[in-house]
Amino acid sequence: MSVRRFFFRKRSDEDLRREIEEHIELERYLNLERGLNEKEAARHALIKFGSRQRVREDIWRMNSATFFEKLLRDFSYAVRTLLRSPGFTALAVMTLALGIGANTAIFTVINGVLLRPLPYSNPSQIVHLEQTATRVGPDRIGFSVQEVQDYRQQSRSFSDLAEYHSMTFTLLGAKVPERVVTGVVSANYFRVLGVNPVLGRLIIQSDETMSAPPVLMLSYAYWVREFGADPKILGRPFTMNDRVHIVVGVLPPLPEFPDANDVYMPTTSCPFRSSQGMIANRDARVLTVLGRLKPGVTLTEAQADLNTIGNRLALSYPRSYPTAAGLAMKITPLQQELTHAARPTLLMLLGAAGLVLLLACANLANLALSRQLRRSRETAIRLASGATTWDIFRQLMVESITVALAGGVLGLGIAMTTLRVLVAYAARMTPLATDIHLDGHVLIFGFIVALVTGVLFGSIPGFIASRSRLSLLAGSGERTAGSEGGTRTRNLLVAVQVAFSFVLLVGAGLMMRSLYNLLSVDPGFKTTEVLSMNLPLNWTRYSDLKTQNTFFQQVLELAQQIPGARSVALSSIVPLNNTDGGMNGGVTPATGRSPAFDTRLLPCPRHLNAFRPNLYRVRHDRLRSRRHSQCADGATLLASSRPNRPAHLHGRRQDVDHRSRRRQQCASVRHQPRLQRRRLLSAGAGHLHGRPFASHSRPRRAHAPRKPDRRHHSSNRSAAADHRHPHPRSTTQRATGYSARYIDPPWNLCRCGALHHHRRCHRDPGPQRHPPH
Amino acid sequence: MARFKKTSDSEMLQGTLDMLILKTLVRLEDRGWLSSFWGASENNRKAKFYKLTAGGKRQLTQETSRWRQIVRAIGLVIGEDEA
Numbered sequence: 001m002s003v004r005r006f007f008f009r010k011r012s013d014e015d016l017r018r019e020i021e022e023h024i025e026l027e028r029y030l031n032l033e034r035g036l037n038e039k040e041a042a043r044h045a046l047i048k049f050g051s052r053q054r055v056r057e058d059i060w061r062m063n064s065a066t067f068f069e070k071l072l073r074d075f076s077y078a079v080r081t082l083l084r085s086p087g088f089t090a091l092a093v094m095t096l097a098l099g100i101g102a103n104t105a106i107f108t109v110i111n112g113v114l115l116r117p118l119p120y121s122n123p124s125q126i127v128h129l130e131q132t133a134t135r136v137g138p139d140r141i142g143f144s145v146q147e148v149q150d151y152r153q154q155s156r157s158f159s160d161l162a163e164y165h166s167m168t169f170t171l172l173g174a175k176v177p178e179r180v181v182t183g184v185v186s187a188n189y190f191r192v193l194g195v196n197p198v199l200g201r202l203i204i205q206s207d208e209t210m211s212a213p214p215v216l217m218l219s220y221a222y223w224v225r226e227f228g229a230d231p232k233i234l235g236r237p238f239t240m241n242d243r244v245h246i247v248v249g250v251l252p253p254l255p256e257f258p259d260a261n262d263v264y265m266p267t268t269s270c271p272f273r274s275s276q277g278m279i280a281n282r283d284a285r286v287l288t289v290l291g292r293l294k295p296g297v298t299l300t301e302a303q304a305d306l307n308t309i310g311n312r313l314a315l316s317y318p319r320s321y322p323t324a325a326g327l328a329m330k331i332t333p334l335q336q337e338l339t340h341a342a343r344p345t346l347l348m349l350l351g352a353a354g355l356v357l358l359l360a361c362a363n364l365a366n367l368a369l370s371r372q373l374r375r376s377r378e379t380a381i382r383l384a385s386g387a388t389t390w391d392i393f394r395q396l397m398v399e400s401i402t403v404a405l406a407g408g409v410l411g412l413g414i415a416m417t418t419l420r421v422l423v424a425y426a427a428r429m430t431p432l433a434t435d436i437h438l439d440g441h442v443l444i445f446g447f448i449v450a451l452v453t454g455v456l457f458g459s460i461p462g463f464i465a466s467r468s469r470l471s472l473l474a475g476s477g478e479r480t481a482g483s484e485g486g487t488r489t490r491n492l493l494v495a496v497q498v499a500f501s502f503v504l505l506v507g508a509g510l511m512m513r514s515l516y517n518l519l520s521v522d523p524g525f526k527t528t529e530v531l532s533m534n535l536p537l538n539w540t541r542y543s544d545l546k547t548q549n550t551f552f553q554q555v556l557e558l559a560q561q562i563p564g565a566r567s568v569a570l571s572s573i574v575p576l577n578n579t580d581g582g583m584n585g586g587v588t589p590a591t592g593r594s595p596a597f598d599t600r601l602l603p604c605p606r607h608l609n610a611f612r613p614n615l616y617r618v619r620h621d622r623l624r625s626r627r628h629s630q631c632a633d634g635a636t637l638l639a640s641s642r643p644n645r646p647a648h649l650h651g652r653r654q655d656v657d658h659r660s661r662r663r664q665q666c667a668s669v670r671h672q673p674r675l676q677r678r679r680l681l682s683a684g685a686g687h688l689h690g691r692p693f694a695s696h697s698r699p700r701r702a703h704a705p706r707k708p709d710r711r712h713h714s715s716n717r718s719a720a721a722d723h724r725h726p727h728p729r730s731t732t733q734r735a736t737g738y739s740a741r742y743i744d745p746p747w748n749l750c751r752c753g754a755l756h757h758h759r760r761c762h763r764d765p766g767p768q769r770h771p772p773h
Numbered sequence: 774m775a776r777f778k779k780t781s782d783s784e785m786l787q788g789t790l791d792m793l794i795l796k797t798l799v800r801l802e803d804r805g806w807l808s809s810f811w812g813a814s815e816n817n818r819k820a821k822f823y824k825l826t827a828g829g830k831r832q833l834t835q836e837t838s839r840w841r842q843i844v845r846a847i848g849l850v851i852g853e854d855e856a
Contacts, residue, residue, distance in 0.1 A: 005803065016799070019821045023795070026818055050792035059799055 009063040078399035096407025099357035101414030104446040112436030121194030126334040129289040135326030146282040154309045157302035158291040162189040166259040173238035183261035184270040192292045200234045200249030207266045214245040214269040220253040222262040256431040282320045342429035352511035359504040365457040372461040393466040400458025408450030
């Protein structure tokens with residue numbers, strides 16, 4: 001009712017005026033009838049009614065919201081005043097826009113990564129299980145099939161445990177053969193996560209038997225990208241690993257966790273996971289495990305439960321759980337697992353941006369203050385003509401808030417344009433960065449920041465102005481403003497402001513400095529001029545080590561002949577790979593002289609062949625001259641540290657060098673965290689675990705995220721080629737890429753790219769298609 | 774002059790009353806207790822008529838009974854018989 005009254009008050013006022021006039025007219029008519037003359041009749045009628053204006057004013061006031069009207073008037077006045085001094089306005093708006101823009105942009109990322117709930121049902125119940133060999137290195141070592149089964153049967157804190165690993169397979173049946181990143185999951189995986197398909201159905205228990213026809217689920221992104229979101233995809237057959245797989249469903253858009261998978265298949269479809277050797281081998285620790293806590297079970301209880309089971313297993317199978325390795329279980333809530341790497345950096349960035357904004361506020365407050373002192377005469381006049389202190393204060397507040405809101409709008413624009421850079425940065429730290437956009441929360445945040453900013457930088461001048469004295473009017477305004485008292489106030493303010501700015505500047509500078517430190521950790525080797533290529537093999541064709549090694553040998557030989565390639569190397573795992581462990585493991589000499597280690601944990605020497613001598617030369621230019629000649633066995637090169645203590649290559653170069661020299665006589669040296677897996681290899685069940693250079697060749701940094709292990713258990717290997725001018729890079733690149741296909745077309749769809757380019761790319765660059773011949 | 778002032782004072786007082794009545798009418802209408810319409814008066818002039826609405830009637834009954842209660846209470850206090 002009252003809102004209606006507010007908007008229709010003009011009309012109702014008009015109505016009232018007519019009513020009053022009619023009323024007076026009637027009165028006058030009655031007076032005439034009473035025998036009064038014309039003039040007296042009118043006079044008495046008017047007198048009897050009283051003040052017409054007063055009635056209308058009262059009713060008008062009754063129908064208005066005075067506060068807002070005053071605000072509106074202040075606003076239009078503020079706009080006029082600000083336009084009169086465009087220099088100040090532009091400066092203030094730009095300063096605030098930068099500050100607010102930076103804050104809003106960072107908040108947008110925080111909102112998308114840290115604040116938005118995960119797209120799983122009850123995400124707080126989902127936990128990530130990890131196993132580490134604490135006495136060997138910080139790398140996670142995953143779980144074996146046997147372990148998953150044991151934990152699933154014996155744990156009481158979880159409603160279910162799901163297993164996962166990722167591999168790269170070749171998919172036939174689309175337009176061209178394609179390399180697809182495949183998530184191999186247990187049937188309950190999506191139930192544990194609590195997701196529903198957008199199309200078709202999820203993988204169910206009956207799919208996870210050896211006799212069941214193989215099925216596939218497509219990720220939403222892959223479905224849209226490759227099949228244009230075609231709903232007829234259901235039931236379509238694709239050939240993978242020489243078996244026909246039927247598409248049964250499409251997943252909703254999900255974070256790229258644990259990996260950016262294109263398709264999902266049940267464990268029984270994966271030739272690696274379903275092999276007898278893999279299932280029977282307790283030491284083949286390659287799986288990621290996710291669990292859903294039972295309602296009401298706390299993390300501590302679940303952790304205790306897992307520890308109990310772990311101890312029990314260690315007693316039952318002492319061979320698989322050597323004391324020297326110090327295997328330990330840890331559970332992490334999924335939200336933390338997804339964001340732990342990004343959280344500190346983002347919060348630090350927000351802190352820095354906040355400080356910068358505060359600094360801008362302080363500067364503007366000073367500017368506005370001196371402007372206000374120049375306008376003190378105007379203020380005095382307004383006070384003299386009846387304005388209250390509150391009116392003056394409010395008017396100045398409105399002025400500063402107007403500036404701040406204009407800055408906020410501009411800041412939102414700045415935030416929108418810079419967001420892409422920030423998202424790309426955040427994507428290196430968290431898989432949640434794919435779904436970041438401006439939404440209502442961000443707008444509200446931007447508005448509040450602008451409002452607070454306006455209040456902050458407007459309150460001091462407002463306060464000073466509202467205390468102006470009328471005596472200013474007596475003399476010249478300028479002179480009075482420069483009087484002793486005024487000068488002291490201003491001096492004090494300037495001093496405070498300078499001190500404040502200084503503190504903020506130092507704070508912001510320190511923050512930037514720590515950020516710079518975090519970003520500029522030296523990995524210890526040069527990645528420029530190194531090309532790399534991931535070689536995924538057809539698992540069914542290259543099922544045994546011999547054929548694989550023959551193939552890789554051929555690739556190596558071919559690549560060596562490419563003009564422009566200086567040296568070529570092969571590896572199964574990329575050194576300092578942040579997702580597959582940074583090769584931060586310990587070292588056990590073959591002779592077992594070190595008492596801390598069990599000689600039984602020695603590797604099968606032939607697997608060390610993967611670490612071709614040249615790899616080190618290619619990757620580590622600086623050490624090459626000193627080291628290369630000494631190394632008969634490539635593995636020696638990768639031996640990196642003291643037995644019990646993991647070391648980054650960085651900063652310990654001398655150390656490493658020294659050690660490898662000393663261990664020259666050792667028959668072989670192994671990389672401890674991989675030890676369990678190497679044993680699997682000797683059992684003939686699997687093969688070397690590689691992470692493509694092409695996709696994850698970023699060296700570990702101090703802040704590098706501990707992303708869940710992304711192990712590609714296919715017989716992927718990476719080849720690295722040292723490329724030298726004068727041959728154009730692209731020629732070498734293409735030639736390297738074709739060398740693998742030359743041997744075995746069209747299976748080996750591989751991608752060759754510059755190592756230092758790939759360092760910047762967190763995500764798998766995706767399958768690259770080569771036209772079939 | 775003094776006489777004139779006196780008459781105009783009394784006239785002013787009377788006038789204020791009309792003004793107050795009009796303001797009250799507007800307020801009562803605003804509360805939904807009155808409805809108004811433009812019509813013709815008995816001497817064929819345009820006039821605004823106010824009419825009690827159902828809600829207004831209810832309010833009136835309520836207020837009247839409350840008024841009677843107060844009158845009776847005051848009557849009892851000053852010693853009148855409850856008749």
